Amino acid sequence: MRTPLFDSHLAAGGRMVDFAGWDMPVQYSGILAEHKAVREEAGVFDISHMGEFFVSGPGSAAWLDSLLTNRVAALSDGQAQYSLMLNELGGVIDDLIVYRLGADNFLLVVNASMIDEDAAWMKERIMDGVEFKNASADFAALAIQGPLAGGIFERLFGRKMPAERNRVLQIGDDYVVTTGYTGEAGFEWIVPAGEAAAAWLRSLAAGAKPCGLGARDTLRLEVCYPLNGSDLAPDRTPLEAGLGFFVDFEKPDFVGKAALVAQKAAGVPSRLCALRVTEKTPPIRPHYPVWVGGKPVTETTSGALSPSLGDGIALAYLPSEFSKPGQEVEIEVRGRRFRACVRKKPLYQKET
Numbered sequence: 274m275r276t277p278l279f280d281s282h283l284a285a286g287g288r289m290v291d292f293a294g295w296d297m298p299v300q301y302s303g304i305l306a307e308h309k310a311v312r313e314e315a316g317v318f319d320i321s322h323m324g325e326f327f328v329s330g331p332g333s334a335a336w337l338d339s340l341l342t343n344r345v346a347a348l349s350d351g352q353a354q355y356s357l358m359l360n361e362l363g364g365v366i367d368d369l370i371v372y373r374l375g376a377d378n379f380l381l382v383v384n385a386s387m388i389d390e391d392a393a394w395m396k397e398r399i400m401d402g403v404e405f406k407n408a409s410a411d412f413a414a415l416a417i418q419g420p421l422a423g424g425i426f427e428r429l430f431g432r433k434m435p436a437e438r439n440r441v442l443q444i445g446d447d448y449v450v451t452t453g454y455t456g457e458a459g460f461e462w463i464v465p466a467g468e469a470a471a472a473w474l475r476s477l478a479a480g481a482k483p484c485g486l487g488a489r490d491t492l493r494l495e496v497c498y499p500l501n502g503s504d505l506a507p508d509r510t511p512l513e514a515g516l517g518f519f520v521d522f523e524k525p526d527f528v529g530k531a532a533l534v535a536q537k538a539a540g541v542p543s544r545l546c547a548l549r550v551t552e553k554t555p556p557i558r559p560h561y562p563v564w565v566g567g568k569p570v571t572e573t574t575s576g577a578l579s580p581s582l583g584d585g586i587a588l589a590y591l592p593s594e595f596s597k598p599g600q601e602v603e604i605e606v607r608g609r610r611f612r613a614c615v616r617k618k619p620l621y622q623k624e625t
Contacts, residue, residue: 276321277413277469285483293386293502295322298485307488308580311455312623315419316484317476320461321469324388324409326381326395332402333377340398340528341371342511344521348373353439353450355519357511358391359529363536364507365514367391368499370452372441380441380448382414382463384501398528413469417481418459418492426460428479434460454489456496456619491577494586495621497547503559504545504574504588512536513590514545515618544596545574547618550585550604554611557585562605563613565595573604581621591615 275296282289287298298319300307310316328337337345343356353372357365367387372380383391392407399405417425426434430444434451441450448463464472477483490500499505499514510533511520520533536542550557557576562569576587587604595602598617603610 274322276319277466278319278321278473281470281473282319282483285477287483287485290486292486293322295385297322298483300485300487301483304485304487304491305580307482307484308491310482311419311457311484311488311492312581313420315417315421315425315459315481316488317473317481318416318418318484318489319413319473320416321413321466322385323414324383324385324391324407325412325414325463326383326392327406327408328379328381328403329377330403331377332400333379333404336398336400336403337371337379337381338524338527339400340395341369342520342527342529343371344524345371345373345379350375351441353441353452357505357516357519358394359511359527359533360507361529361532362507363510363512363529363532365501365505365509365511366394366507368501368505368516370450372448372450374441374443374448380463382461386502411466412463413466413472414461414463415469415472415476416453416455416459416461417476418453418455418457419481420458421480422457422459425476425479425481429462429475454498455492456498456621456623457492490575491580494575494577494588495579495581496619497588499545499588500575509545509590510536510541512541513543541593543571543590543592545588546591546596546600546615547620548573548587548589548602548604548613549579549582549616549620550587550611550613552612554585554604555606557587557604557606561587563587563589563591564603564605564610565591565600569605570595576604579621585611585613586620587613
């Protein structure tokens with residue numbers, strides 16, 4: 274599949290790869306240069322492969338609260354929140370963002386690989402007083418991220434970017450939201466699919482540099498944002514993933530709550546840990562064995578060379594007894610083991 278920006282990527286020199294069935298740019302000028310642009314200036318990413326669901330009707334907030342871990346009813350108009358969709362065992366089906374557009378109107382942005390599964394799962398549980406629409410094919414989206422994103426916002430929209438994170442504005446037929454996946458200031462711009470190419474060119478003219486999936490992955494990994502399908506999975510709970518902050522146990526009920534309550538009472542068996550390699554090593558990739566005390570205990574779920582830190586970094590589910598910061602581990606790369614250490618999240622923080 275191709276996003277509406279496929280030709281725009283080719284024109285900008287994008288190197289295309291398959292990502293979850295989509296033809297997407299992995300890089301333009303190079304991953305290191307694009308990573309640096311986002312940390313120091315501003316970059317623009319095509320995120321049109323993500324899915325957009327619209328939910329409306331008098332029962333919509335209550336219905337979403339019965340499906341998702343966070344408290345949707347607590348959102349004011351124009352606010353957004355991160356949440357998770359779980360199976361009955363408490364495992365993660367998908368992580369997503371919920372935007373409250375009005376009293377009974379919501380926009381959900383879901384992961385590209387999960388659009389059809391998420392839509393089917395939600396439709397199976399539809400309630401009276403709720404209307405659900407999968408509008409993913411109707412929209413494209415850009416993520417503009419970096420310290421200079423505020424100036425780009427002003428040049429694009431003629432107003433200041435909201436200072437608060439997790440705000441959503443409707444500007445004509447567009448939705449502009451102050452969320453992101455890089456650890457930097459910025460916004461995401463959701464536009465009708467037919468206007469995507471024009472929005473891309475306007476973003477470049479306003480000062481954003483084109484960036485691909487390679488930089489997006491190193492940026493999010495430095496700040497320990499999980500990737501669904503790699504760091505989040507149906508056999509791992511939000512408590513294991515360190516996302517308990519986004520689970521509201523005070524809600525009457527939601528799918529997977531009973532399993533989470535039981536796990537919390539029994540003790541979380543493993544935790545998603547941030548690892549930083551303490552010696553020079555080849556690039557770390559997913560599914561590399563992680564050793565503790567001379568024994569393999571798990572494998573990496575994500576891994577990369579951190580451009581900002583200059584070291585190999587990774588995420589991995591470690592048994593809880595080995596999950597505290599300071600724990601020494603080894604990561605096996607091509608038959609050799611390299612020393613690493615569990616570190617507090619995030620691995621990278623901007624200097625203040």
